[in-house]
């Protein structure tokens with residue numbers, strides 16, 4: 002399989018299958034088919050996965066779970082619908098509680114036919130998924146090179162799932178700095194970030210329609226609070242974070258005469274960038290056992 006540049010990490014979710022396709026999926030890992038010999042790794046953590054493999058049709062309960070898992074996978078990612086049920090609802094299509102195939106809730110890249118899908122077909126589907134992953138990976142890298150085409154504008158409610166996925170990718174490096182995977186930004190759910198829309202204004206930086214950076218701000222009295230400036234790892238070191246902060250400062254009305262932001266005490270790059278933009282530390286406080294908040298402020302000029 003020459004398309005394999007790295008081991009594909011796969012997360013499997015049973016949406017409501019009869020278990021036929023699940024058994025065949027697990028058979029891929031048995032010594033007879035031994036997908037691991039090809040480098041395929043079965044993971045239970047969506048944040049570690051490249052490929053999202055779904056069996057069974059979508060019903061009222063599984064639709065939200067599929068969306069939730071999908072948005073936690075880092076970009077680029079590929080979705081594989083395994084079996085007739087995952088493709089269209091299959092033999093359960095007419096059931097009162099079935100909404101249809103996986104593509105009724107998230108975009109599907111590869112359809113594996115069969116009822117049940119054979120292990121050979123599932124492995125073939127993963128090989129196709131890896132090839133698509135490579136194409137998406139190259140497209141992301143190409144977009145990173147076309148940095149001058151970046152657009153900075155307010156984010157809409159429909160952008161929030163993409164911003165959440167970006168946030169989870171972005172905060173991985175912070176989690177490594179602090180040795181703590183439980184950072185609230187990593188754990189935030191779609192419902193929580195959608196609720197944030199009521200209090201915060203979001204800006205996004207996008208290129209060719211893909212969001213690569215985001216920031217949020219809100220006003221209290223004469224102070225504009227700026228939080229969660231995030232930039233996709235491929236796009237770092239290109240001034241996008243600085244521009245996002247500047248755009249957010251500009252978006253505040255004239256009665257805002259002071260800006261305030263914060264970052265973790267070990268996030269040296271963030272601290273250095275804020276200081277370059279004129280922010281100065283005015284207090285620190287304990288946030289988590291592993292993280293202290295460093296609060297920075299700046300007067301409007």
Ligand code: SF4
Pocket residue numbers: 017018019020021022023056057083084085086087091092115116117118
């Ligand atoms: S496609 Fe067939 S084997 Fe697979 S989950 Fe549906 S009914 Fe079961």
